[in-house]
Amino acid sequence: MDHGPENGDHGRILDAREAAVFVLEQLETSGPPAREVMDRLVFQRRLPDREFDLTMELVMGVIRHRLTLARLLGAFTERGWKRVDHRLKQLLLVAAYQIIWLDGIPPFAAVNEAVKQAKTGTGVRGGGFVNAVLRQMIRQIEDRRMPLEQSDPARSVPIDGRFCCQFKRVFLPDSAGQPVEYLAYLTSHPVALVSHWVSVFGVERTGELCRAGTCRPPLFLRPNCLRTDAARLLERLRSEGYEASLSSDGEMVVLLGGPPVIRAAAFADGWFQPQDPTAMLPVRNMKLQRGQVVVDMCAGLGTKTTYMAELIGDEGLILASDKDEYKLDALRKNARRLGLTSIRPTALSDLAGVVKKIDRVDWILVDVPCGNSGVFARRPEARYRMDEQLLSHLADIQVRLLEQAEALASKSTGLMYSTCSVEPSENEQIVARFVQKHQHWRLRNSGRTWPRGMADPADWRDGGFWAHLVRE
Numbered sequence: 001m002d003h004g005p006e007n008g009d010h011g012r013i014l015d016a017r018e019a020a021v022f023v024l025e026q027l028e029t030s031g032p033p034a035r036e037v038m039d040r041l042v043f044q045r046r047l048p049d050r051e052f053d054l055t056m057e058l059v060m061g062v063i064r065h066r067l068t069l070a071r072l073l074g075a076f077t078e079r080g081w082k083r084v085d086h087r088l089k090q091l092l093l094v095a096a097y098q099i100i101w102l103d104g105i106p107p108f109a110a111v112n113e114a115v116k117q118a119k120t121g122t123g124v125r126g127g128g129f130v131n132a133v134l135r136q137m138i139r140q141i142e143d144r145r146m147p148l149e150q151s152d153p154a155r156s157v158p159i160d161g162r163f164c165c166q167f168k169r170v171f172l173p174d175s176a177g178q179p180v181e182y183l184a185y186l187t188s189h190p191v192a193l194v195s196h197w198v199s200v201f202g203v204e205r206t207g208e209l210c211r212a213g214t215c216r217p218p219l220f221l222r223p224n225c226l227r228t229d230a231a232r233l234l235e236r237l238r239s240e241g242y243e244a245s246l247s248s249d250g251e252m253v254v255l256l257g258g259p260p261v262i263r264a265a266a267f268a269d270g271w272f273q274p275q276d277p278t279a280m281l282p283v284r285n286m287k288l289q290r291g292q293v294v295v296d297m298c299a300g301l302g303t304k305t306t307y308m309a310e311l312i313g314d315e316g317l318i319l320a321s322d323k324d325e326y327k328l329d330a331l332r333k334n335a336r337r338l339g340l341t342s343i344r345p346t347a348l349s350d351l352a353g354v355v356k357k358i359d360r361v362d363w364i365l366v367d368v369p370c371g372n373s374g375v376f377a378r379r380p381e382a383r384y385r386m387d388e389q390l391l392s393h394l395a396d397i398q399v400r401l402l403e404q405a406e407a408l409a410s411k412s413t414g415l416m417y418s419t420c421s422v423e424p425s426e427n428e429q430i431v432a433r434f435v436q437k438h439q440h441w442r443l444r445n446s447g448r449t450w451p452r453g454m455a456d457p458a459d460w461r462d463g464g465f466w467a468h469l470v471r472e
Contacts, residue, residue: 012046016054017094017113019047023059024090027381034059034381042260049259057216061101062093063380064214067188068157069093069100075171076136088126091118095134100144100157100165107138142166158186158214161453183207187214189376193386200424208450209422209463213376213383215453218460219255220247221272222280224338225310228271236266248458252277256457270338275303278374278449282365282418282466283307285447291316292362295355297405298322302331302343304367309340317358318343321351355408363414364405368398370419370426374451374463391425398430406438415441415469420462422450427465434469444468 014022023037038055041047047055062069073092074081084092095114099107111134119127146166148158154172156164173181180198184191187210197206221244223233230246234253237244242258253272261267261274283304288294290313299305299320309318320343322328328345335343346354355361371391372382398419405415417434419426427448435441451463 013048014041014046014051016051016058017117019051019055020058020062020094021087021090021117023055024062024093025087027063028086028090033379034063035379039262042262049263052260053257057102058094058097060216060380061097062090064377065097065101065157065188066093066384067185067190069096069188071185072096072157072167072171073133073137075169076133076140085122085126087121088118088130091121091130092133095130096137099134099138099141101159103145111135111138140167140169142168153182153186158211179203183210187211189213189383190386193383196388205450208452209373209376212451212453212463213380215377215460217276217375217377217453217462218457219261219274220276220460221253221255221261222275222307223251223253223272224270226314227269227339233266233271236271237264240264240266245458247277248456249277254458254460268337273303273306273334273338275307276375276378276462278462278464279303279420280307281447281449281464282367282416283311285445285466285468286363286365286414286416288312288363293317293319293358293360295319295351295361295364295405295408296321296367297348297351297364297401298367298369299331299345300327300367302327302334304365305331305343306334306338306340308365309335309342310338312342314340314342316342316362319346319351319354319358320344321346321348323348352408361408361410361413363416364409365416365418366401366405367418368394368401368426370394370398370421371423372420373426374420374422374449374465377451377453378462391423395425395430398426399433402430402434406434406441409471411471413471416466417469418464418466420464422448422463422465427467431467431469440472441469442472444470 019041023034026037027034070081073096077084091114095110098105098110115127115131118130143166145163148164151164151166153175154170156166158164172185175182180195181191184194189210197209223230230251230253234244234246243256245254247254288308288311292312293316294308296305296318299322305318305320320331331345371386371394372379376383431443435443446467448465449461449463452461
């Protein structure tokens with residue numbers, strides 16, 4: 001049964017906790033990505049600006065820590081976590097996340113709101129159950145902010161790089177006897193995924209990847225270099241009421257707080273595009289020149305496409321292609337917002353015919369679909385879909401897209417392959433397969449960025465990979 005706020009309640013304005021539970025319920029039923037559901041609520045004006053930040057914090061926080069929270073809460077349910085009502089699970093997860101991670105919300109407020117929502121959706125009995133589980137959990141908290149170096153790993157949930165929330169009872173696997181299971185439940189990454197990473201990267205690197213996946217990544221804004229620069233953009237955003245700072249290199253703006261960024265006048269005026277610095281690296285390493293011609297084979301919504309158009313001075317041509325027409329429609333709107341006229345959206349089925357009519361193609365960017373392992377902090381739901389079958393399926397797609405790019409390339413065309421993955425099977429191994437089959441191509445250079453969380457948001461980096469291929 002659907003207990004969500006849309007059930008007989010279309011168009012109702014939601015507060016942050018209601019919106020968070022709704023988004024999480026959509027995810028549990030194989031709905032669209034969390035951010036897409038949130039953006040839809042914003043667009044429908046069902047989620048007020050004042051509620052957006054907390055909703056985002058609750059949704060992404062619960063997804064990032066879902067396995068940890070479920071294991072902890074399961075210890076306080078008589079019949080086990082799996083048998084808890086679907087909606088009550090989401091209410092418990094949202095409330096427990098607030099109690100453990102959010103200092104600005106009193107625990108009693110988190111409990112009261114969860115109980116009220118439970119009574120509304122499942123009756124008095126559901127409210128009583130939620131109240132009992134949460135109060136048991138609170139009574140078991142020994143120290144909400146214990147220094148990590150003083151904590152017991154089997155009883156503690158890390159809050160950040162310095163503190164943890166320590167409980168009176170053990171709820172995590174033994175770190176010495178079951179290191180994979182311990183790391184999986186400590187950082188909310190599936191056991192199979194952690195085991196895979198240990199076999200590929202070793203225990204130390206796996207620990208770093210898992211810990212990065214628990215972080216809150218900041219939102220980076222790329223200034224539209226044809227209209228402004230980072231310093232002027234920062235000043236304007238602050239004047240609009242946003243909390244922001246410059247990135248560590250001074251070339252981007254880091255958004256730290258405020259209303260939804262799509263509400264900013266600077267956004268409407270095309271002054272910026274949200275984009276992580278790691279996602280910019282493939283384009284930067286193409287070293288584009290004014291007037292060049294580029295094919296973007298997997299343009300998506302156009303984040304890299306628009307960056308390339310800016311770097312060529314909006315004077316050349318960007319053929320932006322994607323298999324999904326709705327993405328090309330969104331790209332057209334985004335290009336108009338940014339004032340870019342050099343981008344020509346082209347259906348993937350029409351791309352080869354269009355390229356034949358062009359006298360040259362300087363670059364082809366192949367930003368392939370991937371498992372998102374470099375951006376699990378930013379797209380936390382992706383970690384729960386990752387398995388060997390998915391990686392094998394994606395590898396077939398990645399190779400096929402490189403093959404299609406090769407067929408479009410001339411002797412002087414450069415290929416740039418990129419992913420937001422750290423998996424060798426999606427990165428180095430794909431490039432090696434391509435070069436082995438097409439021996440007139442060689443790898444000129446490549447780079448991989450490991451995801452890392454820092455105390456200073458300006459130093460955050462997503463993970464990703466790029467490879468520059470040239471014809472001999």
